[in-house]
Amino acid sequence: MQGRMITPASELGSAPLFRTEITLDTGHGPVTAATLTISSLGVHEARINGRPVGDDVLSPGWSSYEHRLRYLTHDVTALLTERSVLTVLVGNGWHRGKLGFMGGRAFYSDRLGVIADLTITFADGHRQTAVTDESWRAGGSDVIADDLYDGQTVDARRRSAKWYAHGGEPEWFLPVRALDFDASTLTPYIGPPVTRQDVVTPVKVWRSPEGRTLADFGQNLVGWLRFTTTGPAGAEVRIRHAEVLEHGELGVRPLRDAQATDRFILSGGEDHFEPTMTFHGFRYAEVTGLPLEEVERIEAVVVHSDLRRTGTFECSDELLNQLHSNVVWSTKGNFLDLPTDCPQRNERLGWTGDIAVFAPSAAYLFDARGFLADWLADLAAEQHAAAGLVPFVVPDVLKYLPEVPEFPAPDSTAFWSDAAVWVPWTLWQAYGDRTILADQYDSMTAHVRRVETLLSPAGVWDTSFQFGDWLDPDAPPDNPAKAKADPGVVATAAYYRSATVTAETAALLGRDSDAAEFRDLAARVRAAFNEQYVSADGTIVSDCTTVYTLALAFGLIDDEAAAGRRLAELVADSGYRISTGFAGTPYILDALTRTGHLDVAYRLLLERGCPSWLYPVTMGATTIWERWDSMLPDGSVNPGEMTSFNHYALGAVADWMHRVIGGIAPLEPGYSRVLIAPRPGGGLTWARAGLDTRHGRIEVSWRLVDGEPVVDVTLPAGVTGVLSLPGKEDVELTG
Template identity: 80%
Template sequence: MMHDSTARMITPATELGSAPCFRTEIDLDTGHGDVVAATLRISSLGVHEARIDGQPVGADVLSPGWSSYEHRLRYLSHDVTGLLTAGSVLTVQVGNGWYRGRLGFMGGRAFYGDRLGVIADLEIRFADGHRQVVVTDESWTAGGSDVIADDLYDGQTIDARRRTAAPGWSLPVRVLDFDRGRLTPYIGPAVTRQDLVAPSKVWESPTGRILIDFGQNLVGWVRFTTTGPAGSEVRLRHAEVLEDGELGVRPLRDAQATDRFIRSGGVDFFEPTMTFHGFRYVEATGLSLAEADQLEAVVVHSQLRRTGEFACSDELLNQLHRNVVWSTKGNFLDLPTDCPQRNERLGWTGDLAVFAPSAAYLFDVEAFLADWLADLAAEQQAADGLVPFVIPDILKFQPHPPEFPDPDSTAFWSDAAVWVPWTLWEAYGSRDLLERQYPSMAAHVRRVRTLLSPSGVWDGSFQFGDWLDPDAPPDAPAKAKADPGVVATAAYYRSLTTVAATAALLGFAEDAAEFGALAARTRAAFNAEYVAADGTIRSDCTTVYTLAIVFGLLSTAAADSAGQRLAALVAASGYRVSTGFAGTPYITEALTRTGHLEDAYRLLTERSCPSWLYPVTMGATTIWERWDSMLPDGSVNPGEMTSFNHYALGAVADWMHRTVGGIAPLSPGYARVSIAPRPGGALTWCRSSLDTRHGRIAVSWTLTDGALEVTTTLPPGVTGILSLTGHPPVELTEGTYHWPA
């Protein structure tokens, strides 16, 4: 374990004016035979790139990512056996990254510290069993680099002329005061390069600027090879959209998203690996049209295995699903962020709380989210049970903006402490994760209990509520139709029932009874305070009926009545979306549960704004933050908060997987599965599959002249129930079967 090492965190004795490089020569002990194993364990304050004799020690980039640095600093372990020779040189370059760079939408940088550093130990084992350890200490030296500026929001500047200058490794280092007890191995995967995308179009804008369209809104950077006079510069600015025929940078707010490359006079290869951008379009200065056509976009995100697939007869729905996938990839870069392009890129808890089920189907995210949940638990414990708005929590370092006065636990956002672990339990069946997160889950619902009003509902503290209700004023996204107390109390009830179930599962009988009783009181308070005698729920809008139905706050008869009212409201809206962050992920499920499947399909397949398919008709390749991030005339929404890569509203993919595709777990980890496709709308076929911990589950169906045929495949050891409308349930076992209905 690295925290037991004698390695010290070192930093240059003086600032160098560029991303510092650290260096040591490795003198192998002699007389012990060949090197049979060598492991480098390394972390940094800032993002690092380690090399032995110029060769990268691993495929990772932007390591050690962003964790709650004051509580957890992660390290990676690399097998470097094949790289070591006598006299090898180990170098580590460190950039600002999340540690010292700009963070957040309120300005400010270097929230965690103002000195970059590296800590590493290299353990070498020889044929005779001898062990040699090389550690970071005062014997290392430091030097400057060709990276003369680097920031995640603003971009990176590389001066290739510095590559040919004298290395200047004579600068001393000093030891930083650092608690090695904060060091912890990665739980989740590292960030790596995932794909290369070539330009789909290169042209000159109306003002003569060279623009490149990569055809896909993606996250990463651009690399290329160039020649030109020494000191000449190439500048690349990135954005997601065009506006008035030019690069649309206004949605970036003050993020510059610009990389600069200064030529050496020879052949230069440039790749800015200490920043990242969310972009589809690039404006290039200092390149010809022909040179711009040779650029490569490098897709970067955490190393996640794709597990779930979906396709159907409606190509617009297929594009919607692809957009969900790309928004997941773009925002699952070391942590689950809200957006990857503007001056924000934070781990907002509310977005993930609703999107986790979709993510857990599309990718194997168990370790990725377990790592983030470890930060959540650490931040929460330090805040006396309060789950912050963002994880890691940088907002605590800044004055709270006026719209978030004295924040406390907040429905949906703080509920991520409960909903995300339970989602991972359902998807992967990992009891260990529930055991690790249970104290955090319980602490959340106990803290909220102190915030309840005397009537037992949660209505007295700040709430985001049904954030970004499409009917809310553009500059006041929290002013939704749904009463915030209704939204918060419904969410609290869901958390209570979930924590009670978790406590029972883990054998904490007293806790299970405590939370079960509190859930019953909260349900009764909700009905007494918010549900009228005629079944109307306070604020009488789609979100309140949706949450009451899906979260189980109503009796069967009341739920049926609520479903009728919900369907009527959906029809009255012209089947356009009328819900915000709270209601949107669940409204199709609420309609389905109450017998309004066709209304759910009409809502899903509506094309006018606001709807899921409106952005698709406008050429979207990712999920937008606002339904109208781009207006029908092609102009960008004039509001300040407009992202074209936000996964939250793509949470409807969960309903597509479960209801259209027909795959849902009946027991944790899909050891037992429900196969229950519900065809509707104008769909004539659908194929879905999921790689589970037990193997691959697949379902396909076709509808021809009203006749439904279903094919199911279950792996060994998995059982299930096939449920088709109008037919008795059928027990399923492993194998592939065809079911004409």
């Protein structure tokens, strides 16, 4: 880009509005093309003559700014006139706003800025450019406060028609200056930008016991509210957001210190408000300053990365359908520019462990190739800067937080750091494009080689901090890492999987010596696992559901039948309620299924008592909860500090639902060859699933007729498959 990164010469007391005027060169015929390439320090909203240049919001999102600052290019040909005004409003966003759970802000810089190139092409080939430089001006805007966690304040009295009028530069606009900025960090988006996706209106508006006006949108979602109103100049409308109600009022305690409150000050005329410099996770809103009938017309705007929906699922059990819908909505809410843990409290970080286990579900539900490839580029950049260490979160803002005695020093950590290997492998399996493996190969191998240096003399990974089977339902509420499963068993199992996958990746890419190295490493880790953790009678150290689950799911033991029997016994002993944490839960149904305990898997899936997948559904959940008991049976919120109602990780069960109930799984990467293997059970009488692949759409539906499944399959032309049904010979299928 030719432009400079510019910033206001002095603080303006509001989100700065940058401005320049453009007069088209004459004598070259009509404009045939015009593009605006733009990025910012902070989140921006660009307009030409008052009209937005694109559909994106919250751009350029959050990337590892020290290494990658993304830009977008917009076609603005239709927006230009003979004399135009280009304005860019810049808010704090992730760059200068609050980040993390320690109350800090401005970790990347205390200055906001914009960099842009406008290139105009005329009929005769002449080009005219307008780029950010010291000729621009900046003034105060109507956004007098903005923060992703706390919300946005808009004062409509400050709005001026002069902002967008050529020749009418407001007299209060001031000079800008160029920042010392490393332009080599600029990079185009790999994935899609964030856009408005849907609009939801209230299903109910009422007065709370304390007399407050509350609106229920019927769905826990992520975005903001917009409305148009009139009222006296200086009057204020205030909106606070939350995911749940508690004791009949807005349940804000789970937000911790995130205020999640937008304020709108009226001009005295008709005002339209839409706070696009923040976002909230909410189902309920408390509205002050609007009459009840106007609250009934207010709109909730759903925003997330612009991902195409690819996979569907439905069955005869309405609770399972709602569970699946909850997974979809949690994906939407947390796939806002990067895969976050939660979208509502003072956190919203790209925890690596969450996406490591959830990626297969996400890659079925949405075309997540570019979205996750973009995030993986940040992961690799952070990892490279940290000598091969994959951080707990990407982008890694935790490195800027003050040391907390009870929080571990950063080190490679099972499941979390394994995202470097598992997520690229998932994308390869889902989409069949080995480019992602080539792009991430150095990152994958750096992780595996670094962890090799952390193994104990016995060859297992038990020498450093582990989150382990995080959020085991039997762990103390204030110590979610204190799980039943031995952390060394969990870590070593995860490491074996990473070594095995990296060996396969090396072979696919023709890195034969690397493939041999990692195959040998995986074999040594497997042998050490069995020597250190598996007794002669097949008992695995700590003898709980998660350790058998991981040993089976990752292929660590030879006597799978005995391990499967013990796993089924432990599940029955738990009353078919969840007894696994973060590590075991995504894989337990597969471990049961592969060892012949499909009936046990279904009983576990369909259990309604707490803890279970369906307990939140019976409590009215519309997204996946962070804790099995985020809300207690009496309707009160879990008293723990970590209580999110929109956390997709435990929704990783959707992957099993797609493959085992729906019956769609890849036999070859990218679904060029497909396994159609529905396994009816649990009293289900029918199911249907569909998936858009790069080859076309796959559809499977089945129903029970006299107790036997009747299956309909549609495959795209050129795609082959295998139909596998219980007690039947496999059947070869063609498109």
